[in-house]
Amino acid sequence: MKPPVRHALVRGAIAVALASSALAVTPWTAAAAENRPPSQPAGADLATGSAACAGAEDPTYVRWAPTLSAVLRDPDGDRVRAQFEVSWTDDAGSPQVRTVETTARSSGSTFSWTVPSDVPVFTDVSWRVRAGDGTGWGPWSSDGEGRSCAFVYDDAAPAKPSVSSPEYPEDHEWHDGVGRYGTFTVDSTSDDTVSYLYSFQGEGTRTVKPAEPGGPVVLNYLPQSAGVPRLTVQAIDRAGNASAPYEYLFRVSEGRTPVAAWQLADAAGSTEAAADAGGRPATAGDGVGFGADGPSRTAVTGAAELDGTAAAYLTTGARATDPSKAFAVSAWVRPDSLTADMTALSQGGDAAAFGLGTHDGAWSFTLGDSVVRGGVPEVGEWAQLTGVHDPVAGTLRLYVNGRSVGSAGVTAPSAAGNLQIGRSAGDAGHNWHGALADVRVWDRVVVAAEAVALGKRGTASEGYWALDEAAGGSSPERDGGLPLALGGDARVYRTDGSCDPGTDPDCVPAPYPIVGAGHLSLDGDGDFAAADGPVVDTGDSFSLSAHVRIDSAAQDRPMTVLSLPGEEGSVAAVRYSGATQQWQVTLTDSGGEKTTLTADDMWASPDYDHHLSLVYDDGADEILLYADGQVSARASYRPGWTAKTGIEVGRSRVDGGWxxxxxxxxxxxxxxxxxxxxxxxxxxxxGSTDV
Structure with missing residues (x-):
C-alpha cells in the first residue's frame, strides 16, 4: 500500500506566516500615481503542469516536480515579471515557503517555474503567482475572489492489478472458444487507481476507468482464433504513475460447430433435406427439387433448386437459434430471378425475427427492424452469404463471399418462430427462385476469418504451358489440354550449352531461358502463340499469369503479353505501354468501352525478367494487376461480357484486327x-507449377 496523503496544511497558520514573511513591496509613490498595478492573474490562466489550476479540495496529483505556469497582464501594457510562491507544512508543523522572481516579458506572456526539488511527496502544496511592472506588484492570484492552486507530488506506482475470468480462467485447460465472448474482471488493491491500460494480444492499447478510484472494471473480449492469447493490464494512479504490467494467459479452443445445418445435397427425388447438425431434417415443399450442382471450386457437393412459387421452401418445424442472443446464419445462394425480393433463410412467428436474402437489388440481412444491405446479386451467379448478430457490440453484420459489406446497430427482436429455408417467416412469402446449398446456423458470433473461410472458392488450373518444348508447330499443355499453336516465326527457345565463352572467345551466348529449360521467343513481327478453343469462362472469377522479358529494341512501342480474344476486340489484355514503360491491363466490354489499370508503382524494365498476373474476382467485383508478386493496380469492376474464350500470347485484337x-x-x-x-x-x- 502507498503511504497516505498527509493533509496537514493549516490554512490560517499559513496565511499568518505568509503575511509576516512576505517580501517588502515597493510602496506606491506620488510619482507613480498614474501607473496602474498589473492585473490579478485569472484562474483560467494558471496551470500545474498540463493540468488546469485545482484547489486544495481537489488537488492535482503529479508524478514529478511540476512546472507552474501563468499568463500575466498589465492594464498599461507595461512589461511585467512574475513572482511564484509555493507553500506547505512540513512534518514538524512548520510552514514552508519558496518564492522566485522571473525576468520581465511583454504583457500577456506565459511565465513558468519548475518547483524546487525539496518539495516533499504526499503533501498538500499550495501555490500562487502575481505580476510586477517594476513600479509595484499587482494582487496575488489567491487574493480576494481569486484562488490558490494546489498539488500533491506522488512518485509511488500503484500495485499490480489482478485479472479473473469465468469463461477463460488462467489455467491449463482449453476453453470454448472462437466467437464466444469472455468477461475479464480487472481490480486493484491501490485505492488511488483511476484507470487501467489494457491490450489483448494483436490489438492496440486502450484505457478504461473504474466507477470509483481503486474499483474494478469488466472487459469484454471476443476471441478471433484458437490459441493462447495474452491480456496485458497496468493500473494508473491519479498522478499518472503506472504499475508493473500483469500478463494474463488463457487458452481458447476452436469455435463451436453449428447448432443446425443442412447441406441440401440430397439425392434427386428426395422429399426432405437430411440434417448435418441439429438432428432435425427439413421437409421440402413441392417447389423444391434436389440433385442440382453446388457452387464450383468449393466443398459443397450439391444443391436444392427452388422454383419461386409458394411451395418453394423447406421447414424444420422448430426454432434453430435464439435471435435475441448471439447467432450467425449462412448459406450459398444462386438467384435465378431478381424481379422481386427473395428470402433464402429466415426464422420468426407472426413476423420474421431475422431474414437472409435480397432486398431492393442488394443482398440483405435483417433482424427485427434493423437491416444491412450490400453487394449486388447477379442472376445465375453463386454467392456465399453470412449474417452475424453480436449483441455485446450491438451490431448486425453481413458478409458476401467472405467480405463484410456493412453493419448496423440493433435491438433484440422476438425469439419466437420456426426456421424457414427459401421463404420469409411471418408472411410466408418472398419465396426463393434459384438454388440454395450448405445452410448453417450457429449460436455464437462467427468472426471475420471464419466468414472469409466460408466464402472461399478455390482455384483450378485450366491451362499450364511450360513452353519448354514444341513439336509439330505447337507447345503442349501439361495436362493434355489444348496446346499453344505457334504462329509467324514464333519458336520455343532452348539452350543447348554448345556456346561456351570460356573456351571460345568468339562465341556469343544466347539469352538464357526465363524459367526451366526454355521459353517462347517472339520477334514482334507477326509472332504469337494461341489456344484456339475455350480455356476460361470470363463470366466467373479467373486469373492469367506469365513470365515476360521485353526486348529493349522495342521498348518504345505498345505490346501485348496475354489476351483473351473476343469478336470485336480483346476481352482482357495484359500489356506493356511503350509510352510510359509500365504494365497495364485493358478490359473491353461488349459495347467497346475500355477500362485500363496501370501499375503506377512498378517499372517495366526492358531486358529484365518480370512476372505478371491478372486476377478477376467475381465475388468481390474487382480486377487486380500483380507485377513481380505485388498488387500494383486494382479497381472495382463488373464486366459487361461473359465469354468462354481461348488465349493469345504475344498479341491482341486492335481495331478489328491483330x-x-x-x-x-x-x-x-x-x-x-x-x-x-x-x-x-x-x-x-x-516458378512453382502448382498453387
Whole structure:
C-alpha cells in the first residue's frame, strides 16, 4: 500500500506566516500615481503542469516536480515579471515557503517555474503567482475572489492489478472458444487507481476507468482464433504513475460447430433435406427439387433448386437459434430471378425475427427492424452469404463471399418462430427462385476469418504451358489440354550449352531461358502463340499469369503479353505501354468501352525478367494487376461480357484486327478458374507449377 496523503496544511497558520514573511513591496509613490498595478492573474490562466489550476479540495496529483505556469497582464501594457510562491507544512508543523522572481516579458506572456526539488511527496502544496511592472506588484492570484492552486507530488506506482475470468480462467485447460465472448474482471488493491491500460494480444492499447478510484472494471473480449492469447493490464494512479504490467494467459479452443445445418445435397427425388447438425431434417415443399450442382471450386457437393412459387421452401418445424442472443446464419445462394425480393433463410412467428436474402437489388440481412444491405446479386451467379448478430457490440453484420459489406446497430427482436429455408417467416412469402446449398446456423458470433473461410472458392488450373518444348508447330499443355499453336516465326527457345565463352572467345551466348529449360521467343513481327478453343469462362472469377522479358529494341512501342480474344476486340489484355514503360491491363466490354489499370508503382524494365498476373474476382467485383508478386493496380469492376474464350500470347485484337505483337520472351503461362490469392501469385512468380 502507498503511504497516505498527509493533509496537514493549516490554512490560517499559513496565511499568518505568509503575511509576516512576505517580501517588502515597493510602496506606491506620488510619482507613480498614474501607473496602474498589473492585473490579478485569472484562474483560467494558471496551470500545474498540463493540468488546469485545482484547489486544495481537489488537488492535482503529479508524478514529478511540476512546472507552474501563468499568463500575466498589465492594464498599461507595461512589461511585467512574475513572482511564484509555493507553500506547505512540513512534518514538524512548520510552514514552508519558496518564492522566485522571473525576468520581465511583454504583457500577456506565459511565465513558468519548475518547483524546487525539496518539495516533499504526499503533501498538500499550495501555490500562487502575481505580476510586477517594476513600479509595484499587482494582487496575488489567491487574493480576494481569486484562488490558490494546489498539488500533491506522488512518485509511488500503484500495485499490480489482478485479472479473473469465468469463461477463460488462467489455467491449463482449453476453453470454448472462437466467437464466444469472455468477461475479464480487472481490480486493484491501490485505492488511488483511476484507470487501467489494457491490450489483448494483436490489438492496440486502450484505457478504461473504474466507477470509483481503486474499483474494478469488466472487459469484454471476443476471441478471433484458437490459441493462447495474452491480456496485458497496468493500473494508473491519479498522478499518472503506472504499475508493473500483469500478463494474463488463457487458452481458447476452436469455435463451436453449428447448432443446425443442412447441406441440401440430397439425392434427386428426395422429399426432405437430411440434417448435418441439429438432428432435425427439413421437409421440402413441392417447389423444391434436389440433385442440382453446388457452387464450383468449393466443398459443397450439391444443391436444392427452388422454383419461386409458394411451395418453394423447406421447414424444420422448430426454432434453430435464439435471435435475441448471439447467432450467425449462412448459406450459398444462386438467384435465378431478381424481379422481386427473395428470402433464402429466415426464422420468426407472426413476423420474421431475422431474414437472409435480397432486398431492393442488394443482398440483405435483417433482424427485427434493423437491416444491412450490400453487394449486388447477379442472376445465375453463386454467392456465399453470412449474417452475424453480436449483441455485446450491438451490431448486425453481413458478409458476401467472405467480405463484410456493412453493419448496423440493433435491438433484440422476438425469439419466437420456426426456421424457414427459401421463404420469409411471418408472411410466408418472398419465396426463393434459384438454388440454395450448405445452410448453417450457429449460436455464437462467427468472426471475420471464419466468414472469409466460408466464402472461399478455390482455384483450378485450366491451362499450364511450360513452353519448354514444341513439336509439330505447337507447345503442349501439361495436362493434355489444348496446346499453344505457334504462329509467324514464333519458336520455343532452348539452350543447348554448345556456346561456351570460356573456351571460345568468339562465341556469343544466347539469352538464357526465363524459367526451366526454355521459353517462347517472339520477334514482334507477326509472332504469337494461341489456344484456339475455350480455356476460361470470363463470366466467373479467373486469373492469367506469365513470365515476360521485353526486348529493349522495342521498348518504345505498345505490346501485348496475354489476351483473351473476343469478336470485336480483346476481352482482357495484359500489356506493356511503350509510352510510359509500365504494365497495364485493358478490359473491353461488349459495347467497346475500355477500362485500363496501370501499375503506377512498378517499372517495366526492358531486358529484365518480370512476372505478371491478372486476377478477376467475381465475388468481390474487382480486377487486380500483380507485377513481380505485388498488387500494383486494382479497381472495382463488373464486366459487361461473359465469354468462354481461348488465349493469345504475344498479341491482341486492335481495331478489328491483330496487333501489339510482342518482341521478347514469354514463359510459364497459367490460366486458372478462380481468383488467385496473393500467396499463390508469389508461388507462381517463384516458378512453382502448382498453387
Amino acid at each position: 496487333g501489339e505483337y510482342l518482341q521478347g520472351a514469354v514463359d510459364e503461362v497459367h490460366v486458372h478458374a478462380g481468383a488467385l490469392t496473393a500467396d499463390q501469385v508469389v508461388f507462381l512468380r517463384s
